[in-house]
Amino acid sequence: MKHRDIWRGLDALAAHHGLTASGLARRAGLDPTAFNPSKREGADGRPRWPSTESLARVLESVGSRFEDFAALVDGRRGAIAPLIGFAQAGQDGFFDDAGFPVGGGWEEVRFPGLETESVYALEISGDSMEPAYRAGDRIIVSPGSEVKPGDRVVAKTIDGEVMAKVLARKNTRTVDLASLNPAYPTRSFKPPEIVWLARILWASQ
Amino acid sequence: MKHRDIWRGLDALAAHHGLTASGLARRAGLDPTAFNPSKREGADGRPRWPSTESLARVLESVGSRFEDFAALVDGRRGAIAPLIGFAQAGQDGFFDDAGFPVGGGWEEVRFPGLETESVYALEISGDSMEPAYRAGDRIIVSPGSEVKPGDRVVAKTIDGEVMAKVLARKNTRTVDLASLNPAYPTRSFKPPEIVWLARILWASQ
């Protein structure tokens, strides 16, 4: 945690609430100039740090927790993962071409950022992945991770279908997605039919 | 985040590294008396806050991240979960009577504290819970949670055996633990034979 990280975190916190650093200070009952760029280092270039008490008042004023601010300071992502239902996930407008969630308005589920990966949560419906995933379970999905055969993945087809499967085979001619539930057959796709594959990192139990 | 939370977090950080508040200050190159209880409020009872710069130096000295400290301040647990192998888990001295891990020296796995639960991680060996858990998967276990039939649980028997199972039945006369892998039979225990049951919250995929 360095001097510049603190100020970057403070700016990010302000931006997260639609405020400027100045507006954030005003809202916290502090002097509006307290977070001025000119106040972030002394005349001799010595770094200036906001006091812990000022940080506490800022966090109080916007209703954020200390840990959320710290996540901003550390520059980590994924402390909060957006939660999406499979029914919604099939609709357009929820993911970009790379499989990352876009837009807002989702419920948020507190999830532990692993490293710096960008993740989101999906709520399971259906029984094709029983017994590993039961309806209502939540899975944490990383659209940025590499997938290899054997991984549990979320796939989106060009038809808009979103499903959690086991990646059985993947080559230039075919992408095979297996269900754990033997009542469901393995489905075979041609690569162009799969819009994206995202690896499942965690599953609630 | 309140005044007492900051100081509690600082004490917890020190304790986490086997130090006192005084020792932590010394290690950070600060005055050893800087964190004295007598310096935590002024003569008039006005609260005193450690400066952000002092916090930064403290975190630097012990190699902790700001977010870890914030988790301590917020009173949340589980940002870091100790990782234990099943082979070790069966030995004595790794858990207390309530099923909480004790002692130290484990590898630590970064895990996202959900709520305020105390959690730890176990690495799966064996195939009795295939296909849900494969050897090498990591499960996040909460010894403090209530367990009910249908939950995936970790159980420890009086024989010292530690296993991940599905809780099939639990009443005053019997505790039935089922495997997901049909090749393994359901095992039935009498309640006194089970030392503790801990619910599995998450599983890596």
Add this chain to the structure above:
DNA sequence: TTGACAATAGGTGAATATTCCTATTAAGCG
């Protein structure tokens, strides 16, 4: 354009944290 307001720079005094000092108490050790 003009007016109101936000954001910002720069400076000063007040408020407050830290260091440095001394003294006391407690804990470990030969």
Add this chain to the structure above:
DNA sequence: CGCTTAATAGGAATATTCACCTATTGTCAA
């Protein structure tokens, strides 16, 4: 016990942040 060290309390001097002040610039809307 006697010795050393850590932890702590209390106080004074120093260092730094904050609130307050003034002035400038930019934005937005009437």
